[in-house]
Amino acid sequence: MAGKVEIGETSTVVKKRPKMKDKTKETWAGILFVSPLIIGTSILVIIPIFMALIVSFTDYVFIRGMGEMTFTGLKNYTRMLTDAQFIKSLVNNLILLCAIPVSMGIALLLATIINKYVYFKSLFRVIYFMPFISSIVAIAVVFQLLFHPSFGPINEFLMWLGISDPPRWLADTRWALATIIIIQIWTGLGFNLIIYLAALQNIPKELYEAADMDGANFWGKFRRITVPMITPTSFFLFMMGIIGSFKSFELIVVLTGGGPNYATSTLVYYIYERAFLNLNSAYAAALSIFLLLFLLVLTIINWYGQKKWVHY
Amino acid sequence: MKWNIYKLITTMFMIVGGIIFLIPFIWMLSASLKPEAEVFSYPIQWIPSVFMWENYTAVWTGEFLLAYWNSIKVTVITTVIAVTFSSMAAYGFSKIQFKGRDILFLLILATFMIPAQAILVPQFIIYQYLNLFDTHMGLILLNSFSVFGTFLLRQFYISIPDDYIHSAKIDGAGHFTIFTRIITPMVLPGIATYAILVFIFTWNDYQGPLIFLRSDHLSTIQIYIAKFASESGIMYSLTMAGTVSAIFPLILAFILGQRYVIEGMASSGVKG
Numbered sequence: 030m031a032g033k034v035e036i037g038e039t040s041t042v043v044k045k046r047p048k049m050k051d052k053t054k055e056t057w058a059g060i061l062f063v064s065p066l067i068i069g070t071s072i073l074v075i076i077p078i079f080m081a082l083i084v085s086f087t088d089y090v091f092i093r094g095m096g097e098m099t100f101t102g103l104k105n106y107t108r109m110l111t112d113a114q115f116i117k118s119l120v121n122n123l124i125l126l127c128a129i130p131v132s133m134g135i136a137l138l139l140a141t142i143i144n145k146y147v148y149f150k151s152l153f154r155v156i157y158f159m160p161f162i163s164s165i166v167a168i169a170v171v172f173q174l175l176f177h178p179s180f181g182p183i184n185e186f187l188m189w190l191g192i193s194d195p196p197r198w199l200a201d202t203r204w205a206l207a208t209i210i211i212i213q214i215w216t217g218l219g220f221n222l223i224i225y226l227a228a229l230q231n232i233p234k235e236l237y238e239a240a241d242m243d244g245a246n247f248w249g250k251f252r253r254i255t256v257p258m259i260t261p262t263s264f265f266l267f268m269m270g271i272i273g274s275f276k277s278f279e280l281i282v283v284l285t286g287g288g289p290n291y292a293t294s295t296l297v298y299y300i301y302e303r304a305f306l307n308l309n310s311a312y313a314a315a316l317s318i319f320l321l322l323f324l325l326v327l328t329i330i331n332w333y334g335q336k337k338w339v340h341y
Numbered sequence: 342m343k344w345n346i347y348k349l350i351t352t353m354f355m356i357v358g359g360i361i362f363l364i365p366f367i368w369m370l371s372a373s374l375k376p377e378a379e380v381f382s383y384p385i386q387w388i389p390s391v392f393m394w395e396n397y398t399a400v401w402t403g404e405f406l407l408a409y410w411n412s413i414k415v416t417v418i419t420t421v422i423a424v425t426f427s428s429m430a431a432y433g434f435s436k437i438q439f440k441g442r443d444i445l446f447l448l449i450l451a452t453f454m455i456p457a458q459a460i461l462v463p464q465f466i467i468y469q470y471l472n473l474f475d476t477h478m479g480l481i482l483l484n485s486f487s488v489f490g491t492f493l494l495r496q497f498y499i500s501i502p503d504d505y506i507h508s509a510k511i512d513g514a515g516h517f518t519i520f521t522r523i524i525t526p527m528v529l530p531g532i533a534t535y536a537i538l539v540f541i542f543t544w545n546d547y548q549g550p551l552i553f554l555r556s557d558h559l560s561t562i563q564i565y566i567a568k569f570a571s572e573s574g575i576m577y578s579l580t581m582a583g584t585v586s587a588i589f590p591l592i593l594a595f596i597l598g599q600r601y602v603i604e605g606m607a608s609s610g611v612k613g
Contacts, residue, residue: 055439058516062433065426067449069486074452077463084462091465147352154603155596156359159366162595162602164545166563167584170570171369174577177381182368185383215362220606227607275456279547283567297458304462305552317459324454 078321085315090308098311105315115316117291118299121206125213125277125295129270132214133263136221141255143222144229154226158219165216169283172212173199199285202292209284209293213277221266228262229255260339264331271327275320296320373397373581380577396582405583407558408565413590415477415561416543419484423539424532427490428498432520434491435498436506446495453488461552468553475555483549484542490535493605497531498524534605537598541591562587 085105089098109115143153160168175183178197187195196204232255240250278297281287287294287302294302300320304313360367367387372380373396375389434446464483465474473479501524509519525532547563554560560568566587570580595602 055437059433059437059439059442062437062516062520063430063445066430066486066488066491067445069426069482070449070452070488072467073464073483073486074455074460077460077467078455080463080466081460084466091469142351142355146348147355148348149352151599153355153359155599156363158603159363159592159595162541162545162591163366163588164547164563164566164584164591166545166547166567167369167588168365170566170580170584171365173570174372174380174581175365175368180381180383182381182383182385185381185385189383215365223603223607227604272454272456275458278458282551283547283570297456300458301461301552304465310462314462317462320459321455324456324459328454 081314081317084311085318087311089311089314091304091310101311105312106319108312109315109319114291114294115299118287118294118296121293122274122295122297124206125210125274126271128210128214129267129274132217133221133266133270135214136218136266137225137255137259137263138251139218140222140225140229141251144226154223157222160216161219165279166283168212168216169280172208173284176208199293200289202289205285205289205292209277209280212280212284213274216280217270217273220269224262224266225259228259232258257340264335264339268328268331271324271331275324296323369581370585372578373585375578377576377578380581393578396578397586400579400582400586404557404560405562405565405569405586408560408562409586411477411559412544412562415480416540419481419543420536420539422481422485423487423490423543424536426485427487427535428494428525428528428532429520430491431494431498432516432524435495436501436503436519436524437516449488450492453492457548465552474553475559477559479553480549480561483553484539484546487539490539493535493538494528494531497528501527530601531605533598534601537594537602538605540594541602544591 084098086100086102087098088101088104139153139157143150147153175181176198178184178195178200181198183198184195198208199205236254236258237250240254245253275295275297277295278301281293281295281298282301285293287298296316297320300313300316303309303316368385371385371387371389374392374394375386375396376391376393379386379389434442468474468479471479473482505523505527506519509523514523545563546561547567550559550561550564554564566580566583569583
């Protein structure tokens with residue numbers, strides 16, 4: 030494709046030296062090209078962060094204007110300490126984070142099998158990637174019916190297996206979060222899988238050949254070659270998983286509305302509930318700032334923690 | 342090709358596993374074509390006793406069609422704008438030398454880590470102030486400035502040698518001509534990858550319309566389906582016909598661009 034463009038030939042005809050004027054021209058061109066993105070991102074992301082910070086120290090509510098707010102100091106922040114629903118949401122968020130390695134483990138195992146031990150590789154990539162591209166709303170609605178406590182197919186199947194008292198899934202405070210996690214693993218598996226599949230191509234074949242000569246079995250090779258060789262990818266997926274775990278928001282809005290009794294409320298859902306259902310905007314802004322700091326700390330821990338387990 | 346017996350057996354097991362993995366989709370499709378009374382019959386009747394195409398004609402009416410049209414409109418316009426802005430920025434960040442470029446890029450990249458939900462409150466304030474709240478324009482702008490897209494496309498632009506730009510400049514071409522006529526046509530696979538991804542993400546977006554739209558006549562398909570499912574709770578077969586219709590364009594976009602989507606996603610993770 031590149032060869033079709035014949036522009037290199039005339040280059041010997043005129044030789045221009047870059048002058049100062051060209052340099053300013055370059056700068057203007059550069060600014061022009063990146064400005065739509067920069068302006069949009071500034072208005073929609075960067076300015077809002079500072080606004081959230083300011084609003085978090087006030088008693089602002091949506092229906093009143095910006096002019097009518099008063100500064101209340103750290104009141105919104107101290108309120109979090111005694112807010113049981115906030116603490117519950119935070120704990121739920123931490124539980125969701127624990128589900129990330131599970132999803133990654135399943136994905137790596139599947140990727141290893143698909144990479145070397147099956148025919149029709151691309152068919153399997155498509156199968157496992159399907160949930161990732163489907164709409165969360167559609168998935169949520171389907172799973173709501175599949176997990177229906179009294180006549181959903183999953184419980185019918187469990188009762189057929191002889192379990193007379195199957196869990197009530199989304200309607201049960203003990204099971205609701207687990208149900209969300211199951212759906213989330215199902216949805217996110219495909220992404221982890223294709224990233225792992227791509228990374229597996231980069232592991233030198235000689236390592237496996239040497240292991241084969243030493244008589245290593247599938248598990249031995251998986252544990253001692255695949256897993257350690259792939260740690261940079263695992264690190265990337267773990268970081269993406271953290272961001273993704275906050276996205277469980279949409280699933281929660283459609284499926285449970287944070288319930289029953291805050292059993293599935295997460296930080297992000299709680300922010301949404303405070304801001305848009307209870308119209309408690311200033312407190313929601315403070316919660317948002319907490320979320321940003323929380324993410325920042327997680328990222329720093331990860332960044333320094335990676336030295337312990339990531340091999341480059 | 343020589344068939345290996347162990348590989349064949351593994352493939353067979355994996356296909357069974359794959360079918361089990363896809364059961365929610367199969368169930369959805371099957372329920373959407375059943376008479377209402379059969380939806381929850383057990384053991385599951387995978388193939389409906391009669392094919393109820395009427396379920397679809399019952400769903401495809403007034404409000405549903407409007408929501409569908411709204412989604413198509415918002416998604417197509419967003420895709421065009423997002424691809425334009427991201428490819429421009431990707432070109433600027435990779436092929437034009439200017440002061441502060443790399444610091445600016447890192448700053449923009451850092452915003453990728455911020456979950457959208459953390460800035461909903463101030464975004465809402467800004468949208469009301471700019472009169473963008475409850476408009477399609479607002480919803481379109483919300484997804485039009487993609488840092489992820491810029492990052493993804495930059496990977497493609499960077500792989501094109503600078504020589505093309507130098508020679509074109511000597512021929513008197515400016516950056517606009519180089520961008521539109523020479524370099525962008527060379528990274529079309531990257532553009533296709535990103536276009537399909539924005540299409541999928543925007544079509545699926547539920548949070549944006551949930552928060553930034555209020556009027557019923559502006560609803561996108563995701564909002565409509567969620568509402569339909571909770572309001573007409575009893576008509577499960579119709580709900581399933583609705584969800585099948587809502588994910589159909591995606592499955593189509595995905596199957597057509599399967600190679601671009603998967604490889605594009607994979608390259609963003611591995612090379613990045």
